Amino acid sequence: MTSRMTHEFESGIPKLGFGMMRLPRVEGSDVIDIDQTCIMVDEFLSAGMKYIDTAFVYEGSEEAVRKALVDRHPRSDYLLATKLNAGMLCHDEESAKQQFYTSLERTGAGYFDFYLLHAISKNNIDKYNEYHIWDFVKELKEKGLVRNYGFSFHDSPEMLDQLLTEHPDVSFVQLQINYADWINPHVKSRDCYLVARKHNKPIVVMEPVKGGTLADPPEKVKELFDAYNPEVSYASWAIRFVASLDGILTVLSGMSNVAQMKDNLSYMRGFEPLTEEEVKVIQQAQEAIASVPQIACTACHYCTEGCPMNIDIPGIFRAYNEYLLYNDLEDAKGSYNFRTKNGGKASECIKCGACEQQCPQHLEIRDLLEQCASTFE
Numbered sequence: 001m002t003s004r005m006t007h008e009f010e011s012g013i014p015k016l017g018f019g020m021m022r023l024p025r026v027e028g029s030d031v032i033d034i035d036q037t038c039i040m041v042d043e044f045l046s047a048g049m050k051y052i053d054t055a056f057v058y059e060g061s062e063e064a065v066r067k068a069l070v071d072r073h074p075r076s077d078y079l080l081a082t083k084l085n086a087g088m089l090c091h092d093e094e095s096a097k098q099q100f101y102t103s104l105e106r107t108g109a110g111y112f113d114f115y116l117l118h119a120i121s122k123n124n125i126d127k128y129n130e131y132h133i134w135d136f137v138k139e140l141k142e143k144g145l146v147r148n149y150g151f152s153f154h155d156s157p158e159m160l161d162q163l164l165t166e167h168p169d170v171s172f173v174q175l176q177i178n179y180a181d182w183i184n185p186h187v188k189s190r191d192c193y194l195v196a197r198k199h200n201k202p203i204v205v206m207e208p209v210k211g212g213t214l215a216d217p218p219e220k221v222k223e224l225f226d227a228y229n230p231e232v233s234y235a236s237w238a239i240r241f242v243a244s245l246d247g248i249l250t251v252l253s254g255m256s257n258v259a260q261m262k263d264n265l266s267y268m269r270g271f272e273p274l275t276e277e278e279v280k281v282i283q284q285a286q287e288a289i290a291s292v293p294q295i296a297c298t299a300c301h302y303c304t305e306g307c308p309m310n311i312d313i314p315g316i317f318r319a320y321n322e323y324l325l326y327n328d329l330e331d332a333k334g335s336y337n338f339r340t341k342n343g344g345k346a347s348e349c350i351k352c353g354a355c356e357q358q359c360p361q362h363l364e365i366r367d368l369l370e371q372c373a374s375t376f377e
């Protein structure tokens with residue numbers, strides 16, 4: 001039996017979702033800035049948006065959801081999504097399932113509109129099966145603690161097809177889609193999108209701006225966008241591209257400050273899909289990006305927690321990609337030094353491989369770090 005979205009969501013959800021993975025921090029600290037988060041939540045809801053996304057493993061995020069959202073707004077004004085991660089921060093079935101109850105307690109939300117098995121890939125799928133998480137979320141739905149369940153996914157289209165065949169009862173999937181990765185051979189975002197469409201599953205999009213990279217795209221891409229319309233932000237092209245695809249439930253933007261929220265709302269409040277001419281500009285941008293080889297890191301940070309040398313792997317890869325795209329070694333070295341000033345350098349990697357077990361993009365992190373070390377050190 002294929003499960004459908006619950007009735008109240010069938011009429012459509014506003015296309016912009018607030019991803020609470022990268023919330024603003026109090027200056028000079030790692031503490032989430034609740035005052036700024038409150039302003040962002042208020043702006044988001046007053047613009048008519050609804051979908052707010054957090055996760056058990058986003059440190060401090062679920063508590064921030066309670067303070068900025070749940071304690072300050074009627075429950076019917078928003079849709080809340082969170083996630084259970086059977087591959088992280090748990091060691092057995094009980095502690096994996098406990099994540100749900102902890103999320104419920106942290107947020108105080110009473111129930112979740114959308115509940116996800118988090119970041120499924122071939123590296124962690126055995127845990128979800130072994131811990132009976134698929135049955136668990138079904139039971140939560142029967143009890144009314146979860147309105148819809150699905151999963152976020154970071155692997156091949158073939159694996160996605162298999163999962164959706166084995167679990168036709170999921171009512172949505174969350175996929176990584178952006179214009180730069182659309183035809184990227186490492187991410188295959190278009191192929192995954194087509195699989196979800198074949199199974200008739202609504203899609204929540206993550207990483208539409210590719211971890212922030214497309215807010216500041218390569219010079220060739222900027223020129224294309226500026227020539228067409230110098231008034232709009234580069235991030236707006238990225239978000240409107242995915243929001244214009246058929247079958248999209250909402251597009252998560254991981255907003256980190258009020259300015260980003262305002263920018264996102266400026267074009268998503270009265271969302272207009274890309275025109276034919278704009279689609280052509282995006283195609284040219286895709287060609288320009290595809291012509292530069294890069295490390296396909298999305299800055300998800302799943303790799304960093306277990307690194308014994310405290311290496312900021314995505315930060316280092318970002319610096320290296322900046323070098324590949326902009327070809328300015330001095331500038332990229334500055335970026336590398338900044339990103340490694342509080343942690344290990346690329347050359348300090350002891351090649352234990354813990355990071356590669358966690359990487360949803362299946363990057364050969366150890367080899368890539370060696371390359372970065374020889375370029376920057």
Ligand code: SF4
Pocket residue numbers: 306307308309310311313348349350351352353354355356365366369
């Ligand atoms: S292989 Fe290197 S980068 Fe990866 S976890 Fe081990 S020390 Fe860290």
Ligand code: SF4
Pocket residue numbers: 296297298299300301302303304313314317358359360361362363365
């Ligand atoms: S290297 Fe892999 S796991 Fe680490 S941030 Fe990049 S994509 Fe994520």
